[in-house]
Amino acid sequence: MKKNRQSEQKKKNMPIMTVTYLFVAVFLGMMVYICHYSATHKQELINNSYNGRQQMLTAKNVRGTIYADNGEILAQTVMDEDGKEKRNYPYGNLFSHAVGYATHGRAGVEALGNYYLIHSNSPLSEKVANDMAGEKYLGDDVHTTLDVKLQEVADHALGVYRGAIIVSEPSSGKILAMVSKPDYDPNMIEEIWDDLVEDKESGILLNRATQGLYPPGSTFKIITALEYIRENPDTYQSYGFQCAGSFSDGADRINCYHGQSHGSVDFTRAFAKSCNASFADMGLKLDKSKFQDTLDDLLFNQELPMEISYNKSRIDVSEESTNGDMMQIAIGQGTTGMTPVHLNMITNAIANDGTLMKPYIISSVENSTGSVIKQFSPSAYKKIISEQEAAVLTDLMQDVVEEGTARKLKGVSYTAAGKTGSAEYNKVKGDSHAWFTGFAPVENPQISVTVIIEGAGSGGDFAVPIAKRIFDAYFNEE
Amino acid sequence: MELYITEISKYVIALLMALYAYESFAVFRFQEEERRGGIYTRQNFLMLSIHFSCFMAICFETGEISYLFFYIFQQIVLFATAVLFHMIYPRANRLVINNMCMLLSIGFVILTRLSYERAVKQFVIVAVSIAAAMLIPFFIRKMKFLKNLTWVYALVGIAALAVVLILGAYTYGSKISYSIGGITFQPSEFVKIIFVFFVASALHESSTFFEVFTTAVVAGIHVVILVVSRDLGSALIFFVVYVLMVFVATKNPLYLLAGTIGGSGAAVIAYQAFSHVQVRVQAWRDPWSEIDSAGYQITQSLFAIGSGGWFGMGLFEGTPDSIPFVEADFIFSAVAEELGIIFAMCLILVCISCFIMFMDISIKLKDSFYRLVAFGLGVTYIFQVFLTIGGGSKFIPLTGVTLPLISYGGSSVFTTVIMFSIIEGLCMVKQDEEKEERYVAKKRAKAGRKEKTGKKEKDVKKEKTQKKENSRMADRKIKDWNESEEE
Numbered sequence: 017m018k019k020n021r022q023s024e025q026k027k028k029n030m031p032i033m034t035v036t037y038l039f040v041a042v043f044l045g046m047m048v049y050i051c052h053y054s055a056t057h058k059q060e061l062i063n064n065s066y067n068g069r070q071q072m073l074t075a076k077n078v079r080g081t082i083y084a085d086n087g088e089i090l091a092q093t094v095m096d097e098d099g100k101e102k103r104n105y106p107y108g109n110l111f112s113h114a115v116g117y118a119t120h121g122r123a124g125v126e127a128l129g130n131y132y133l134i135h136s137n138s139p140l141s142e143k144v145a146n147d148m149a150g151e152k153y154l155g156d157d158v159h160t161t162l163d164v165k166l167q168e169v170a171d172h173a174l175g176v177y178r179g180a181i182i183v184s185e186p187s188s189g190k191i192l193a194m195v196s197k198p199d200y201d202p203n204m205i206e207e208i209w210d211d212l213v214e215d216k217e218s219g220i221l222l223n224r225a226t227q228g229l230y231p232p233g234s235t236f237k238i239i240t241a242l243e244y245i246r247e248n249p250d251t252y253q254s255y256g257f258q259c260a261g262s263f264s265d266g267a268d269r270i271n272c273y274h275g276q277s278h279g280s281v282d283f284t285r286a287f288a289k290s291c292n293a294s295f296a297d298m299g300l301k302l303d304k305s306k307f308q309d310t311l312d313d314l315l316f317n318q319e320l321p322m323e324i325s326y327n328k329s330r331i332d333v334s335e336e337s338t339n340g341d342m343m344q345i346a347i348g349q350g351t352t353g354m355t356p357v358h359l360n361m362i363t364n365a366i367a368n369d370g371t372l373m374k375p376y377i378i379s380s381v382e383n384s385t386g387s388v389i390k391q392f393s394p395s396a397y398k399k400i401i402s403e404q405e406a407a408v409l410t411d412l413m414q415d416v417v418e419e420g421t422a423r424k425l426k427g428v429s430y431t432a433a434g435k436t437g438s439a440e441y442n443k444v445k446g447d448s449h450a451w452f453t454g455f456a457p458v459e460n461p462q463i464s465v466t467v468i469i470e471g472a473g474s475g476g477d478f479a480v481p482i483a484k485r486i487f488d489a490y491f492n493e494e
Numbered sequence: 495m496e497l498y499i500t501e502i503s504k505y506v507i508a509l510l511m512a513l514y515a516y517e518s519f520a521v522f523r524f525q526e527e528e529r530r531g532g533i534y535t536r537q538n539f540l541m542l543s544i545h546f547s548c549f550m551a552i553c554f555e556t557g558e559i560s561y562l563f564f565y566i567f568q569q570i571v572l573f574a575t576a577v578l579f580h581m582i583y584p585r586a587n588r589l590v591i592n593n594m595c596m597l598l599s600i601g602f603v604i605l606t607r608l609s610y611e612r613a614v615k616q617f618v619i620v621a622v623s624i625a626a627a628m629l630i631p632f633f634i635r636k637m638k639f640l641k642n643l644t645w646v647y648a649l650v651g652i653a654a655l656a657v658v659l660i661l662g663a664y665t666y667g668s669k670i671s672y673s674i675g676g677i678t679f680q681p682s683e684f685v686k687i688i689f690v691f692f693v694a695s696a697l698h699e700s701s702t703f704f705e706v707f708t709t710a711v712v713a714g715i716h717v718v719i720l721v722v723s724r725d726l727g728s729a730l731i732f733f734v735v736y737v738l739m740v741f742v743a744t745k746n747p748l749y750l751l752a753g754t755i756g757g758s759g760a761a762v763i764a765y766q767a768f769s770h771v772q773v774r775v776q777a778w779r780d781p782w783s784e785i786d787s788a789g790y791q792i793t794q795s796l797f798a799i800g801s802g803g804w805f806g807m808g809l810f811e812g813t814p815d816s817i818p819f820v821e822a823d824f825i826f827s828a829v830a831e832e833l834g835i836i837f838a839m840c841l842i843l844v845c846i847s848c849f850i851m852f853m854d855i856s857i858k859l860k861d862s863f864y865r866l867v868a869f870g871l872g873v874t875y876i877f878q879v880f881l882t883i884g885g886g887s888k889f890i891p892l893t894g895v896t897l898p899l900i901s902y903g904g905s906s907v908f909t910t911v912i913m914f915s916i917i918e919g920l921c922m923v924k925q926d927e928e929k930e931e932r933y934v935a936k937k938r939a940k941a942g943r944k945e946k947t948g949k950k951e952k953d954v955k956k957e958k959t960q961k962k963e964n965s966r967m968a969d970r971k972i973k974d975w976n977e978s979e980e981e
Binding site for chain 2: 027028029030031032033034035036039040042043046047049050051053054055057058060061062064066067068069072140143144147
């Protein structure tokens with residue numbers, strides 16, 4: 017009887033209970049969403065130019081200082097003659113793209129660390145003292161991974177050429193140097209801004225290291241070789257090709273650089289000598305669908321795991337790709353476009369046993385008294401290639417230095433591995449961008465360098481010597 | 495010095511609010527109102543502390559002592575409400591009244607920060623509403639004929655909405671308000687209550703397909719008028735309240751299903767037929783690409799929510815005024831920015847606590863008319879909270895409704911205060927029912943022992959529902975039920 021009554025009561029209450037639970041569940045979902053959204057989008061929201069809170073924060077806090085890894089000041093706020101705040105960049109042009117600017121929008125570390133630079137985590141006592149003195153609070157300082165010495169060497173090495181250099185640490189993803197030319201003096205940004213914006217031709221404001229899309233040329237053979245190894249794990253070593261300076265399929269024809277014929281080549285030698293003909297041949301043998309998977313793993317056409325603003329590399333491999341397309345793709349020509357930073361990341365993964373570390377440039381944030389507010393530590397993105405594949409590719413890249421196109425790196429106190437590229441961008445004249453990407457020492461990689469010089473010529477002749485100067489500086493080679 | 499106080503007060507306020515939110519759920523551990531006394535006293539203390547801390551922060555931040563006078567008036571009114579209500583209606587539910595005062599005080603704080611002038615105006619309206627609300631429970635309890643006014647409610651509701659549609663003024667693209675003698679009314683707010691009474695009185699005796707159909711027609715007219723007036727938020731509230739009330743009255747999940755399908759269908763049609771619906775949906779899906787136009791409000795609201803962090807920027811430290819209509823539609827974002835996410839989450843919890851208490855009262859009511867009214871008002875309240883908070887945080891598309899008791903808006907706050915006092919009235923109806931049952935049970939038990947079946951006047955009502963059972967079974971049942979209540 018009692019049970020009956022209760023169950024009747026329950027049945028009567030069922031709809032109300034249902035509705036109650038439903039609303040409570042929806043509200044819990046909404047609360048989780050709001051907490052999550054506000055916690056994860058804080059920086060993005062503050063940095064939006066429509067958000068007036070930026071002005072409010074800048075009115076309250078003095079923009080913090082940006083430091084290099086060894087404590088050199090890269091950007092600071094100073095007072096000009098009229099007592100107005102002015103952003104000062106002691107190194108002038110040197111860090112124009114890496115550190116960027118903070119007026120007329122923002123770029124580089126100034127953009128990346130903006131949230132920290134405009135917030136102040138000064139101790140309360142400090143703030144009270146500021147209040148008493150009628151001063152603004154001191155914004156937090158941003159410490160970067162940038163190395164002034166390497167940046168200087170890279171900058172000088174690139175000289176008057178247009179192009180980009182990115183130097184990083186494979187085991188952590190730290191960016192040690194990042195040069196892009198042409199550059200500008202961020203101290204003068206107010207005065208030169210209009211000219212920079214009007215000048216569509218040279219793209220001075222473009223950070224070529226992360227945003228410049230170039231045909232990767234022969235450096236792409238790293239990826240073609242990887243795919244060939246993946247598809248032919250047991251037989252790739254017995255690959256052989258008779259190179260007569262070109263390879264044809266129907267009406268499509270691929271020439272080796274300057275029509276040079278490499279004679280009888282095996283897999284290692286084809287890579288070391290950067291033989292276009294044999295790689296075009298391999299390109300035709302690749303399974304397009306598997307190739308697509310590998311390209312996805314290697315982050316082509318995808319977002320890169322980093323905060324710095326960049327462009328996505330693009331490549332077009334599909335079941336519809338023609339033989340002609342595949343031959344072009346295999347040697348890094350055609351419609352493929354790649355950013356130097358992306359190539360550097362792949363190089364780093366090879367040097368780091370296949371694990372890609374997320375590239376980063378801000379190492380820590382400290383308040384005005386030097387207490388650490390936020391520490392950025394190295395973090396792995398994921399293993400994009402297997403350890404074994406990384407070892408095979410390292411061997412291939414070492415042979416490029418030992419007996420291939422990067423011989424200018426041979427005979428130094430450290431061992432290097434790398435790949436050159438001479439990416440043709442002008443079919444008629446045969447002009448090419450000079451590429452090099454590589455790392456050293458081979459046994460225990462500490463540093464990787466990716467270089468692109470626009471329109472210079474062959475990678476072996478122009479890019480390798482620049483990389484060598486950077487390696488030399490790092491390893492103190494005279 | 496001021497800095498120490500304003501900085502520390504941020505943490506204190508968040509902590510006190512968290513404690514308040516905790517207490518507002520701790521209440522549900524006890525079934526009897528008598529055992530909750532301690533909790534209610536603590537709630538009153540926390541409410542005073544939060545209100546005080548917020549105004550301290552405001553005074554120190556602005557350096558204006560004049561805010562203190564306003565604070566004192568507010569505190570008197572809110573404290574008097576909590577105390578007087580309890581004195582006049584000792585058996586009323588104190589959680590409902592405490593939460594109402596808590597939410598009102600948050601509203602005063604944030605409105606004072608946004609616009610002193612508006613806060614004063616709001617304060618006057620709240621004081622008047624509360625005075626009116628003091629009488630409501632009495633009338634609800636006495637006016638038994640309320641359940642028979644079905645078609646009066648329908649006519650009044652439709653007429654009030656239609657008058658606005660025909661004579662009302664367009665404010666920002668919607669026709670929602672109507673002025674009489676310089677006072678602007680927003681009838682859709684009051685009609686919400688009338689509508690709940692209409693549905694409850696139409697369905698409380700029987701809810702066959704015929705009743706559902708006729709009420710659906712009336713509900714449909716309400717919704718269509720609101721859609722044509724471009725008051726989409728209210729239209730949605732009426733629709734959802736109707737569907738859920740039908741579900742509760744019929745206990746038939748098929749109506750819920752039908753309502754969901756019908757509602758989705760109507761939404762699709764509305765999306766295709768009205769450009770302003772498309773604009774809203776587009777601004778929800780990707781406000782960033784239209785940050786200059788349709789997405790402006792919502793992105794500014796997100797900036798506010800995102801900038802406060804867990805403990806907020808502090809009162810007068812943020813810039814919530816950059817959001818258009820912040821004091822009405824986006825008040826939640828202003829709270830989140832200046833008082834912090836923790837505080838804002840606790841605020842949501844307090845709203846949920848109100849809702850659960852409404853549902854609890856509804857479940858315990860025997861009379862299906864009152865039961866439906868309590869349920870309908872609860873859903874009206876919580877769904878509106880959902881629409882405004884969800885809309886402001888981009889959880890759902892923006893519909894532009896107020897956050898009850900907190901947002902600026904006389905009609906809105908008046909209606910909500912009345913709603914809460916109706917619930918208090920129902921709470922007393924519930925106790926009358928219980929008392930009556932106990933009385934009947936006692937009589938029956940006595941009669942049963944003497945093996946007499948003398949009918950008492952008061953038994954007649956009970957007879958209706960228990961006609962087919964013999965008296966012995968009936969009082970066993972009632973006794974059982976009373977026992978199970980006490981478990």
